[in-house]
Amino acid sequence: MSWLITGGAGYIGAHVVRAMTAAGERVVVFDDLSTGDADSVPEGVPLVVGTVLDRAALDAAIREHAVTGVVHIAAKKQVAESVEQPLHYYRENVTGLETVLAAMADAGVKRFVFSSSAAVYGMPDVDLVTEETPCAPMNPYGETKLVGEWLVRAAGRAHGIGSVSLRYFNVAGAASAELADRGVFNLVPMVFERLEAGEAPRVFGDDYPTPDGTCVRDFIHVEDIASAHLAAARRLADDPEGTALTLNIGRGEGVSVSEMIDRICKITGHQDVRPGTFPRRPGDPARVVAAADRIRAELGWSARYGVDEMIESAWSGWRLRHPR
Numbered sequence: 001m002s003w004l005i006t007g008g009a010g011y012i013g014a015h016v017v018r019a020m021t022a023a024g025e026r027v028v029v030f031d032d033l034s035t036g037d038a039d040s041v042p043e044g045v046p047l048v049v050g051t052v053l054d055r056a057a058l059d060a061a062i063r064e065h066a067v068t069g070v071v072h073i074a075a076k077k078q079v080a081e082s083v084e085q086p087l088h089y090y091r092e093n094v095t096g097l098e099t100v101l102a103a104m105a106d107a108g109v110k111r112f113v114f115s116s117s118a119a120v121y122g123m124p125d126v127d128l129v130t131e132e133t134p135c136a137p138m139n140p141y142g143e144t145k146l147v148g149e150w151l152v153r154a155a156g157r158a159h160g161i162g163s164v165s166l167r168y169f170n171v172a173g174a175a176s177a178e179l180a181d182r183g184v185f186n187l188v189p190m191v192f193e194r195l196e197a198g199e200a201p202r203v204f205g206d207d208y209p210t211p212d213g214t215c216v217r218d219f220i221h222v223e224d225i226a227s228a229h230l231a232a233a234r235r236l237a238d239d240p241e242g243t244a245l246t247l248n249i250g251r252g253e254g255v256s257v258s259e260m261i262d263r264i265c266k267i268t269g270h271q272d273v274r275p276g277t278f279p280r281r282p283g284d285p286a287r288v289v290a291a292a293d294r295i296r297a298e299l300g301w302s303a304r305y306g307v308d309e310m311i312e313s314a315w316s317g318w319r320l321r322h323p324r
Contacts, residue, residue, distance in 0.1 A: 001025060001026060001068050001069055001111075001233075001237050002026045002027070002028065002065055002066050002067050002068050002069070003020060003025055003026065003027045003028070003067070003068075003069045003070065003071055003233060004027075004028050004030055004061060004062060004065065004067045004069070004070045004071070005017055005020070005027050005028070005029050005030065005070075005071045005073065006030045006031065006052055006070065006071070006072050006073055006074035006100065007030075007031055007036065007072075007073035007074030007075065007115075008027070008029030008030065008031055008036070008041065008045075008047075008071075008073065009029055009031040009033060009036030009037055009038055009040050009041050009047065010031065010035055010036040010037075010040075010073065010074075011179070011180075011181045011182065011183070011222070012073055012115070012168075012171065012222060012225055012226070013029070013031070013036065013073040013074070014036070014037075014040035014041070014179050015174075015175055015179060015222045015223060015225065015226040016071060016073065016225075016226045016229045016230070017029060017040075017041065017042065017045060018042060018175060018179070018226065019223070019226035019227055019229065019230045020071075020226075020229070020230050020233065021042055021045060023230055025230070025233065027045055028045070028046040028047075028048060028061065028065040028067065029041050029045055029046065029047045029048065030048045030050060030052070030057075030058070030061055030074070031047065031048075031049065031050075031074065032049065032050060032051040032052075032074070033049055035182075035183075037182075039178075040178075040179060046065060048060075048061045051096070052072075052074050052092075052096035052097070052099055052100050053091070053092070053095060053096050053099055054099075055099050055102070055103060058099065058100060058103040059103050059106075059107070062103055062104070062107045062109060063107065067107070067109055068109060068110075068111065069109065069110075069111030069112070069113070069233060069236060069237070069240075070100060070104055070109060070111070070112050070113070071113040071115075071229055071233060072097065072100055072112065072113065072114050072115060073115045074096065075092065075093045075096070075115065075144075075145075076088065076089050076092045076093055076141070077117075077141060078141070078185055079119070079139050079141050079142075081141075082139050082140040082141035082144070083139055083140060086140040089140045089141060089144050090140065090143075090144055093141075093144035093145070093148060094144050094147050094148060094151070097114075097148050097151055097152070098151060101151065101152070101155040101159075101161070104155075104159075104161060105155065105158075105159040105161065109161070110160060110161055110162055110240045110241070111161070111162055111163075111233070111236040111237065111240045112152065112156070112161050112162065112163040112164075112236070113163070113164050113166065113229055113232045113233055113236065114148060114149070114152050114163060114164070114165040114166065115166060115168065115229075116145045116146075116148065116149055116165045116166055116167045116168070116246070117141070117142065117145045117167055117168050118167050118168060118169045118170075118218075118248070118250075118288060118290065119137055119138075119139070119141055119142030119145055120135045120137050120142050120145050120146040120149065120167060121133055121134075121135055121136070121137070121142075121167075121288065122135070122136035122137050122138045122142065122285075123136070123138060123283065123285035124285065124288060125285075127287070127289070128252065128289055128290065128291040129248065129288060129289065129290055129291060130248075130291040130293075130294070131167075131246050131247065131248060131291075131294055138283045139283070148165075149165045149246060152165055152244075153244055156244050157244075160241065161240075162236050162239070162240030162241060162242065162243035162244070163236075163243065163244055163245070164232035164235065164236060164243065164245045164246075164247065164299075165245070165246045165247070166225075166228055166229065166232060166247055166249050167246065167247065167248050167249065167290075168220070168225060168249050169217070169218040169219070169220050169248070169249065169250040169251075169288070169289075169290050170186065170187070170217045170218060170219045170220060171186070171219075171220055171221075171222050171225055172186065172187075172188045172219050172220070172221065172222065172310040172311070172314055173221040173222050173223065173305065173309065173310035173311075173313045173314050174222060174313045174314055174316070174317045175222070175223050175226070175313070176313075176317075177313075177316040177317045177319070177320040178317070178320065179317070180313070180314055180316070180317020180318065180320070180321070181222075181314065181317070182321070187217075187257065187260060187261075188260075188264065188310070188311060188314050189314065189318065190202075191260075191261055191264045191265075192264070192268070192314070192315065192318045192322075195264075195265070195268060195270050195273065196318075196322060200273060200274060200275050200276040201261045201264075201265075201273070201275040201276070202275060202276055202277075202278055203257055203258060203261065203275045203276065203277050203278065204257075204278050204279065204280055204281045204284065205277075205278075205279065205280030205281070205284065206258070206277050207280075208280075208286040208287075209286055210256060210286055210287060211256065212256050212258045212259065213258075214256045214257040214258040214259075215256065215257050215284055215285070215286060215287070216254040216255065216256050216257075216286065216287040216288070216289060217254065217255060217256075217257070217260075217287075217288055217289070218250040218251055218252065218253065218254060218255075218288065218289040218290045219251070219255055219260070219307055219310060220249060220250050220251055220303060221303065221304070221305035221306075221309060221310045221313075223304070223305060224249070224251075224303040224304055224305055225249055227301065227304070228247075228249045228295065228299070228301050231299040231300065231301040232245075232247075232299060235298070235299055245298055247294055247295040247298060247299070248290040248291060248292055248294065248295060249290070249292075249295060250289065250290025250291075250292050250303070251290070251292065251303040252289065252290055252291060252292040252293075252303075253289065254287060254289040255307055258275070260307070261275050263307060263308065263311060264311050264315075267308065267311045267312055267315060268311075268315055
């Protein structure tokens with residue numbers, strides 16, 4: 001097997017590359033380096049610099065590296081940006097996916113792992129979100145991921161491509177400090193940034209119908225995300241024909257925003273800091289927690305890491321890039 005990993009130089013992609021190479025899989029990274037870093041690609045792993053909108057570059061990479069499977073992670077992923085630039089997001093996330101699938105179909109590549117998102121669910125009014133929970137995305141980013149899942153399934157039926165679509169919940173942490181998330185768009189790095197600036201972390205809404213009034217989320221370590229991709233790839237390596245799975249990746253445990261901030265403050269040595277409370281943000285659901293039974297049954301996978309390990313590893317990465 002030889003796996004092409006699109007977006008393999010980015011935060012999540014680099015972790016997937018490390019997990020798969022450590023397990024003995026042959027991989028090649030395909031990344032335009034718009035947000036990824038070539039230094040994140042391990043020594044000895046080929047890096048093809050190109051965009052998933054470039055069919056000729058994809059064809060060449062598949063041919064030259066004898067690719068037999070694709071892990072498609074490359075995508076634009078910022079919710080607010082997607083609202084401001086929907087055409088850009090549909091082009092990158094949907095047209096880019098279509099281009100990858102077309103290259104695979106013409107080359108006879110039959111195995112595909114797709115990085116989807118819990119954003120496809122929108123505001124689910126359930127205690128645990130299962131894969132059967134109705135999808136009602138609330139922003140262009142979530143829409144592109146749901147459309148992507150439809151496209152993957154349709155291409156699979158038409159061209160005999162086995163697929164596993166993985167719906168990520170709230171990703172945090174790092175396998176090592178140098179692979180930590182460089183963006184400041186998710187809760188953990190956003191709290192780090194506020195603490196470093198001597199400012200109180202912000203809580204948006206403390207009147208939700210949850211135990212402490214703040215939103216509840218399912219946080220998942222990026223190393224667990226990576227191991228789920230490896231499990232999906234190996235499932236397809238064994239039996240690609242007819243496989244069309246859609247699976248949540250989560251711990252199945254909810255942590256409130258208030259509790260998460262308290263734990264971040266404790267771990268980073270800011271125990272005396274108290275967050276400020278602001279009005280709710282439009283579109284924030286009260287609770288989004290994954291049901292993780294199906295991925296355990298289908299892939300034999302379950303999360304290994306807890307919230308404190310996510311925070312500690314993310315903080316090590318923050319300290320590496322923001323020395324005092």
